[in-house]
Amino acid sequence: MDASSHPKPITIALAGNPNAGKTTLFNALTGLKQKVANYPGVTVERKEGPWTLGSREARVIDLPGLYSLDATSLDEQIASEILRGERSDLSKPDVVIAIVDATNLERNLYLVTQILERGTPAVVALTMIDVFERQRHEVDIETLSRLLKTPIVAVNAKTGRGVEDLADAVESVLGTSPEPLDLAEEDSSENARIFARYGFIADVVQESVRHNDRDRHRLSEKIDRVLTHRIFGLLILVAILLLIFQTIFSWSSLPMDLLEQGFGALAEAVKGSMPEGILADLVADGMIAGVGGVVVFLPQILLLFFFISLLEDSGYMARAAFLMDKLMSRVGLHGKAFLPLFSSFACAIPGIMATRTIENRRDRFATIMIAPFMSCSARLPVYTLMIATFFADRSIGGFLSVGAVLMLAMYSLGIVVAIIAAFVLKRTLLKAPPPPFLMELPPYRLPNLRTVIQNMITRAWLFLKRAGTVILAISIVLWALMYFPRTAPQEPVVNTPDVVQNESGEVGPEVSRESEQLKHSFAGKLGHAIEPAIAPLGFDWKIGVALIASFAAREVLVSTLSIIYNVGKDENEGSETLSSAVRNAKRDDGTPVWTPLTALTLMVFFVLAMQCMSTLAIVRRETNSWRWPLFMFAYMTILAYSFALVTYQGGKLLGFE
Template sequence: MSLDRTPQIALVGNPNTGKTTLFNALTGLRHKVGNYAGVTVDRKVGTVALGEQKADLIDLPGIYSLAAHSPDEMVAVDMIAWAHEFADHPADLLLVILDASNLRRNLYLYSQILESKRPVVVALTMVDVARKNNITIDIDLLTERLGVPVVPVHAQKSEGIEELKAAVSAQIARIDQEGHEAVLPPEHQVHAQPVLDGLAELGAAFEAAGAPVPPDFVRLRMIFDVDGYLLQLLDDKTAKALRPTLEKIRKDITTQRVLPALEAHARYSWVAELLDGVVTKPDVRVATSSDKIDAIITHKVWGTALFVVIMVTIFQAIFAWAAPAMDLIEGVFGSLGDVVREMMPPGALQSLVADGIIGGVGGVIVFVPQIFILFLFIAILEDCGYLARAAVLMDKVMSKVGLSGTSFIPMLSGFACAIPSIMSARTIADHKDRMATILVIPLMSCSARLPVYILIIAAFVPAVYVAGFINLQSLVLMAMYSLGIIVAVPVAFILKRTVLKGPSPSFVMELPSYKWPAWKTVLATAGGQAKAFLVDAGTVILAVSIVVWALTYFPRSEVRNLEFEEARQEVMVQGFDEEKQAAALVEIDHQEESANINHSYLASMGKTIEPVFAPLGWDWKLSMSVLASFPAREIIVATLGTIYSVGSDADEESQGLRSALQDSRHPDGSKVFTIPVAMSIMVFFALCMQCFATLAIMRRVTGSWKWPAIAFSYMTLLAYIGAFLTTKIGNLLL
């Protein structure tokens, strides 16, 4: 072939067809994730080896059709045919996934792809599921009728992968020799002649407007996708000039059916003819094992009980499984800090490295094992098909507050990060439901909040067991995650009956087939989240840790240093025995540390704002740590680690930051971190806005700063009130 660049292959298919598993099998997990220019849509690209040649494999967003109504769908259209906005050129080949257990639905998308006239190879997935459902497929006949290579694959077992690569390589080699001209037969081209006339008329309208004429396929989508996304990509002048022509064309084509129904009828008629003799299935559908499992999992009582058991198990594992790894990491960073203190002379540089960098960043990295475990469970539940069932179960609850199960999936993914969750909420059709969902997503406890919960729970909640087998710490952690959901319910209820008033939406969701998790995919997902957490620790958290250290370390007073040095000299000449002298010197060191911190820039700032948080029982150190965490909530751990480790004399027996928090005292000698105060910190973090990046993405998705301002205001108020009530009620009870 004569392509002067690396071939690009686009992976196209419906959601829940095994697309991600196939992508990982073809690329060997060698991929990178970025964004398409101008939109917050993930762009996942991997390298696939085709013999001696390599090609870029692009995993497009899962879609049901090419009727683009969102940036995700528009990215797919652009990569398939247009290359107008998000791609330099269309994909050289389309690798289309068809689910063998549901060919009729999948072929609707395929019929649209045919009209792009791009080279195609079909990967037939879910063959094992079809076989279990007594569905047989004549693959040779299907290949003949589609006119393109059809390769059955089982990506989890790596079956058919080499055959698929060979078919792709052969198609790429023929790109310059022959085009892909397979299109729908004329009788299924949606009243072919009026459509052809409309395409020509729309092309002339583009020319009259002085704009480049897009391909036939794109103009066809502009005609049929009323209020679609394609027109939004045109400049206002061109779009305005085209609208009268589009309305006329649509009127000429339409007879007794609206356009979407007209297109669906034509395409499904073609699908029915194509599958005649290709697919054989039982005349009478019998209940499958999947149906029987669904009856339990989506049951109002048993399904809810199972959901609770799964959640308790996850939070129990977060503590039990992660403890050894956390202790190891904590010990490594503690020893590393000791080594630095021994190797470097006392002073600002030693404190910066040992306390600012190692103490701050190390205090966050210690939570990576728990982040990994949380996302490992989420990835397993998603890959096996359970999360979709959980959405159906939750629809019964969410419909009572004006939302639907459609909102549950973005909200559930908010436990990972609010940013992709808010992006995924764009697929909710109704504007008011979409806005209400976006406004409550930040109430879900993201991974950045987990280190805060773990730190406080490990320090102040005893590791005892309830009923002999349930860890109390895991129950408190589950309560913190549940709090966001519990508060989101009345918030959504109020929003849907005030500023976003509207009817409760209907809920239709496809349930994917049950399958064993693809462990490579699951581990890659959990590892990717842990890596993202580490990247944050190495960037924004490192930067904030250094800033906080500087504010804590400076200014240094020579007069104050001299006073403490004189006190040490006085102890040395008192004639104390060795043990008593060492204890006296340690006490002077602690007094010096306290004096330096209390006269630092951070203390001056903290004492200024301390009255605002005093009703919560917080001192200036805690108040400043909370404010410093706004760029990223996990920063509070690094900030506390920096504040409480400045000049510290930790050793391998020290419990690190947890011990420092437990020993923290007010000037009057009372404990800073009482149980009510500790609980109030977690409540505050459970209800406050997650980070500035969340506000930025809300602004980008909603197109206005109005909604981010509303979200920040109501969440800050909720967080303060919640923390205040927690402290006051806790003090009354304890």
């Protein structure tokens, strides 16, 4: 049939491996905006859009990523059925554009051979060619095209390179009936066909690709022998993480001090310049204290993501994934669980959404159930406040800071408990054998500074946006809960002796109006109501208020403490940092509220507690049931309470304070 006389609308299917660049090319062809992420399986549903092809309109269908036509998941099955023309709701595509990632040519060509075996008119769009060339490889497109007997076009969807050539190539095959690729005898077994395809691909690649990076590959292999070693590899991973945390603490202390002093001075300036009253109290003690208490941790967030980006971009993170995969498979977790779990170190929400790449429902739910144990960036301010207040000046052996060790311990505690929880879940509620997993290790390369800085800017913006909206609004509401109801000025304050520290550091009884006011506020009453439950953990009612508030978002704990110690502060007390306010806080009997042991207990509680409303909501959606988020909340809270109780009571028994 002649192409110009094609009677029905042209249907073009985009097919290819996950992460080959299908979605980017789809956007370039149709102009539709769609999210492109860098983890496998971003295309979780089919999408379509119009593409003007010469004088005709074509309908382009973006299929889910698939490695072969022998589908294993539902998404792959649907894509495979469309390519075979086995769907009743959709005719067989007139042309298939097979997207092939040049940097993974062998793996990507497998699907192409299967498409060509069916005699479907196809064009190969070769993506990532720029990356391939930067890796010092060359591909002879003409030879590749001759061997596959189909047009091949190198495209770069971001710059538009090759898109017009692709349109020409599609038109050239439209309406034709290509001879099917004949790789094995008609009556061959499936195994023989698979071997024939891989043999053919090896020959094609051998003939059409030239590698100029043999030395670099050899070096990568030598480095990998050490970095992926089951003992040295893990030791190096721990050493790298320790170094990162130590550097974060030492580099961020100066900008954090400056920010803290800046917010303190701003609050003082507001109180000094505004007429005394409720509005000045709201602005200084509620808004500035609440938002400032969180924003001071910006330098640490920036540094954390700077180092994460460096590790990712250099290729080391793939090695860390490889090391952890061995451990995860032993407890029954799917290898694909690593990426969702790793994403959860930034935030559990994208991590939980990334579990959609795991086909088996039980494997997926097991990963969802443990993802919130990974210490997300919202926990960082809580850890940092506790470490900076009680452990900042201590070191081990004179060079290793206790803060860095504690930070690593908190991250490790989350990972260890997650692994144990997965082990139990995979042998009880979510019993299923783990499927095999293949992981590619990219060669090492110098990190791209632009990518690293871009990642830091994105994270900083998200953090500041959250501080300026959600944290600000919650701070205002919390301030009101701590400020009201007011005791009348003429009303004598209940003469409970409250203990404050004088300049010489001595402790003595003194009447504190603001402290009494806070105690009788709405938040104070709530805090007192839950105090009996948290007293065995060493927490007083003020920490209780902060714990309840932090359910909205974990970092709200810091802003709540900041507001509590500002609202509860007497007018004659000067500005002090949150760290010193925490250190100087006293109970009614004059004993300190906070000790290093209380700080450690709070950190342990925060590692394990399900203190995030948004995470519960996403689990509800991803599991399509309230049962799983409720189960998650219950088991994580029980674990957090138990671990915190053991930490505090065990610490006391051992003589720690």
